[in-house]
Amino acid sequence: MDVRIENVTMEFQNTVAVNSLSTTIRNGEMVSLLGPSGCGKSTTLMLLAGLYKPTCGNIYFGEKNVTNIDAEKREIGMVFQNYALYPHLSVLKNIMFPLRMQKVPKREAKDRAMEMARLVQIGHLVDRKPGQLSGGQQQRVAIARALVKKPNLLLLDEPLSNLDARLRLEMREEIRRIQQEVGITAIFVTHDQEEALSISDRVMLMKDGVLQQDSIPQEMYRKPINSFAAAFIGNPPINFLLARKTEQAGNYELVNSSQIIKLPGYLNQQKIQIGLRPENLFLTDKDNALLTGEVIHLETIGRDTLIRVQIEDVTIRALIDPSIPINVGDQCHLGIEQDHVHYFDTENGSNLERGNSYDGQANMEQYA
Ligand SMILES: Nc1ncnc2c1ncn2[C@@H]1O[C@H](COP(=O)(O)OP(=O)(O)OP(=O)(O)O)[C@@H](O)[C@H]1O
Numbered sequence: 001m002d003v004r005i006e007n008v009t010m011e012f013q014n015t016v017a018v019n020s021l022s023t024t025i026r027n028g029e030m031v032s033l034l035g036p037s038g039c040g041k042s043t044t045l046m047l048l049a050g051l052y053k054p055t056c057g058n059i060y061f062g063e064k065n066v067t068n069i070d071a072e073k074r075e076i077g078m079v080f081q082n083y084a085l086y087p088h089l090s091v092l093k094n095i096m097f098p099l100r101m102q103k104v105p106k107r108e109a110k111d112r113a114m115e116m117a118r119l120v121q122i123g124h125l126v127d128r129k130p131g132q133l134s135g136g137q138q139q140r141v142a143i144a145r146a147l148v149k150k151p152n153l154l155l156l157d158e159p160l161s162n163l164d165a166r167l168r169l170e171m172r173e174e175i176r177r178i179q180q181e182v183g184i185t186a187i188f189v190t191h192d193q194e195e196a197l198s199i200s201d202r203v204m205l206m207k208d209g210v211l212q213q214d215s216i217p218q219e220m221y222r223k224p225i226n227s228f229a230a231a232f233i234g235n236p237p238i239n240f241l242l243a244r245k246t247e248q249a250g251n252y253e254l255v256n257s258s259q260i261i262k263l264p265g266y267l268n269q270q271k272i273q274i275g276l277r278p279e280n281l282f283l284t285d286k287d288n289a290l291l292t293g294e295v296i297h298l299e300t301i302g303r304d305t306l307i308r309v310q311i312e313d314v315t316i317r318a319l320i321d322p323s324i325p326i327n328v329g330d331q332c333h334l335g336i337e338q339d340h341v342h343y344f345d346t347e348n349g350s351n352l353e354r355g356n357s358y359d360g361q362a363n364m365e366q367y368a
């Protein structure tokens, strides 16, 4: 079922939690709602679930306008961070619960609940009480219970936040597997950018109730629409440098450092913000260097070495190949491929690169 959100705004007393939100989530698609705390992710889910009525705008499920339809009639499955299982009921009874509420006969409810329990791989645990399960197993019960009614839409609000790092990774793969196996349209709320990028077909990045970028994960990473998106995506975070135009065309001087960098001819701003992702920087020789500085910190993280380089009053981080010998105190030259450099407007943060399409529809077509 396609879900269409059209100019939806949700105002509380003195907060605009969601501001003129529009998008379409296609049938069978898994979309992540990503953004910092308070940006309106949960409110958007509540609006879709029918637990809130928007201040204005419309929501369509398929062709049907559901804006004023009550939550019970929307046929939605929801999974929350805290699982919200009934502690006194067995796993099987927890999963059967929504069906029993619908007066589905006991035998049939039991069969359907068992089928769901197997799908989420807890078929062997159905007689236990939730308290006798691990966090990951409890989350599986919550997913089975959300899916047992065969909803049209699955809404997941930070379902993995209570799990430790390893289990989070396993469960996010599981959620994706289950979503694809069932073929259900799903919206996954998270404030974890890596989780959003890895689990979904498409990511919607929000800030202060406003949708910033709506694109496939690679696009979100490669072509951030503004400096907020660039900063929110990626770990370690992108380096920002401020530069000022010099007399000589195309040459910019870094603010707080006398180094000059050459920018593409189409950029003509007096001041510009440059974004360099740590993983795109590499060590090179003087002739090919974009920047030169002193290594002031070095640590090994996983398979990379993270260095901090001081360039007069500017510091930047770079992830480099650990096989290259380098020490704190060394001078180093950092290079980057031209198409990995991002340029932003210093006033409104918008990305200044030419020829980039940020059109949501164009993005959709790329992977449709
Ligand atoms: N019932 C409410 N009454 C008043 N303000 C609310 C209500 N619910 C949410 N808000 C406000 O709306 C904004 C968005 O809240 P929301 O819960 O949607 O954020 P979120 O993105 O889910 O954040 P988090 O990552 O912390 O869960 C916040 O400023 C919040 O304080």
Ligand SMILES: [Mg+2]
Residues within 6 Å of the ligand: 041, 042, 043
């Ligand atoms: Mg929330």
